[in-house]
Amino acid sequence: MRIALIAHDGKKADMVHFLSGFKKELHQKEVQLFATGTTGSHIEKAGFNVTKLLSGPLGGDAQIAAMAAQKELDLVIFFRDPLDKHPHEPDVQMLMRICDVHNIPLATNPAAADLIFKFITIKP
Numbered sequence: 001m002r003i004a005l006i007a008h009d010g011k012k013a014d015m016v017h018f019l020s021g022f023k024k025e026l027h028q029k030e031v032q033l034f035a036t037g038t039t040g041s042h043i044e045k046a047g048f049n050v051t052k053l054l055s056g057p058l059g060g061d062a063q064i065a066a067m068a069a070q071k072e073l074d075l076v077i078f079f080r081d082p083l084d085k086h087p088h089e090p091d092v093q094m095l096m097r098i099c100d101v102h103n104i105p106l107a108t109n110p111a112a113a114d115l116i117f118k119f120i121t122i123k124p
C-alpha cells in the first residue's frame with residue numbers, strides 16, 4: 001500500500017495526530033509513505049519512515065499528482081486548509097483532479113481518512 005500524505009500548514013498537527021493513531025498499521029513493511037517536503041519532516045519527527053518529495057509550493061503536489069497518474073499510489077491523504085490561501089492553488093486543484101481522473105482514493109479531512117484507514121486495516 002503506497003500512501004501519499006500532504007497537509008497544509010494549518011493542518012500539519014492534525015496529520016501527525018491522525019497518523020499516530022495508526023502507528024502499528026503504518027509500520028507494517030508493505031506500507032510505503034510518501035509526503036510533500038514539510039509535511040514529511042513533521043511525519044518523520046513523529047517516528048515514521050517517509051519518502052519526502054519537494055515542498056508543496058515548490059512542486060511537491062505536482063510530484064504526488066505525477067505519481068498518481070502513473071498508478072504509483074494507492075491512496076492520497078491531503079488535509080487541506082479551507083480557511084487559508086495558497087500560492088500554489090492550481091497545483092492543489094490539479095492533484096485532486098488527477099486523483100479523480102485515475103480513480104485514486106482521496107481523503108481531504110481526518111474523518112474521511114479515518115474511515116478509509118479503518119476499512120483497510122480490518123481487511124485481511
Ligand SMILES: O=C(CO)COP(=O)(O)O
Nearest residue numbers: 036037038039055056057
Ligand atoms: O503545500 C502543501 C500542499 O499543497 C504541502 O506542502 P508541504 O508539506 O511542503 O508544506
